[in-house]
Amino acid sequence: SQQGEEDPQALSIQEGENATMNCSYKTSINNLQWYRQNSGRGLVHLILIRSNEREKHSGRLRVTLDTSKKSSSLLITASRAADTASYFCATDGMDSSYKLIFGSGTRLLVRP
Amino acid sequence: SQTIHQWPATLVQPVGSPLSLECTVEGTSNPNLYWYRQAAGRGLQLLFYSVGIGQISSEVPQNLSASRPQDRQFILSSKKLLLSDSGFYLCAWTTGPPRAYGYTFGSGTRLTVV
Numbered sequence: 696s697q698q699g700e701e702d703p704q705a706l707s708i709q710e711g712e713n714a715t716m717n718c719s720y721k722t723s724i725n726n727l728q729w730y731r732q733n734s735g736r737g738l739v740h741l742i743l744i745r746s747n748e749r750e751k752h753s754g755r756l757r758v759t760l761d762t763s764k765k766s767s768s769l770l771i772t773a774s775r776a777a778d779t780a781s782y783f784c785a786t787d788g789m790d791s792s793y794k795l796i797f798g799s800g801t802r803l804l805v806r807p
Numbered sequence: 808s809q810t811i812h813q814w815p816a817t818l819v820q821p822v823g824s825p826l827s828l829e830c831t832v833e834g835t836s837n838p839n840l841y842w843y844r845q846a847a848g849r850g851l852q853l854l855f856y857s858v859g860i861g862q863i864s865s866e867v868p869q870n871l872s873a874s875r876p877q878d879r880q881f882i883l884s885s886k887k888l889l890l891s892d893s894g895f896y897l898c899a900w901t902t903g904p905p906r907a908y909g910y911t912f913g914s915g916t917r918l919t920v921v
């Protein structure tokens with residue numbers, strides 16, 4: 696079963712614009728993570744936010760977490776063509792400390 | 808530095824044929840190792856994970872199996888492939904629980920069963 700669900704499924708923006716992707720989940724979590732996947736490649740870990748954190752920054756990335764709404768958002772500022780990829784949120788499964796549950800992802804296209 | 812190698816990159820196999828995908832990690836000891844499968848346009852499904860040599864946990868019942876013959880080697884196998892086994896297979900490792908550390912993924916194997 697999927698814990699995280701990203702929204703929108705696909706997003707197309709112009710280079711330089713900001714991109715916002717959302718993730719909703721169903722059960723309580725310890726941490727939430729965001730990953731990026733370039734086409735046909737493995738996933739790359741972007742950022743981890745703990746359940747007691749509300750916001751975290753890493754370069755042009757800003758992640759927020761609202762545990763009361765069971766949602767998170769990933770903001771990419773000043774997007775570049777190289778940001779074109781799929782973005783996934785992942786949450787820990789409460790029944791296993793060795794499993795992360797991934798959503799189906801947001802496909803981001805940044806047009807030059 | 809730690810690196811993860813996964814091969815082959817692509818594979819086309821007939822239905823009923825065997826499968827062996829290999830993953831190795833360099834630069835670390837006693838990693839936790841994982842096999843995930845990604846269907847087209849979908850999220851990832853955990854297939855197996857291992858916290859040590861010979862220790863394999865299966866998440867999804869299916870005709871796949873996994874083995875860890877060495878500390879940094881993880882193998883995904885099947886005796887007879889099904890059409891439904893097609894997908895993108897990803898190996899990953901962590902130094903501890905992924906909730907705290909996050910995964911480092913290999914580059915993946917695209918398997919097409921025909």
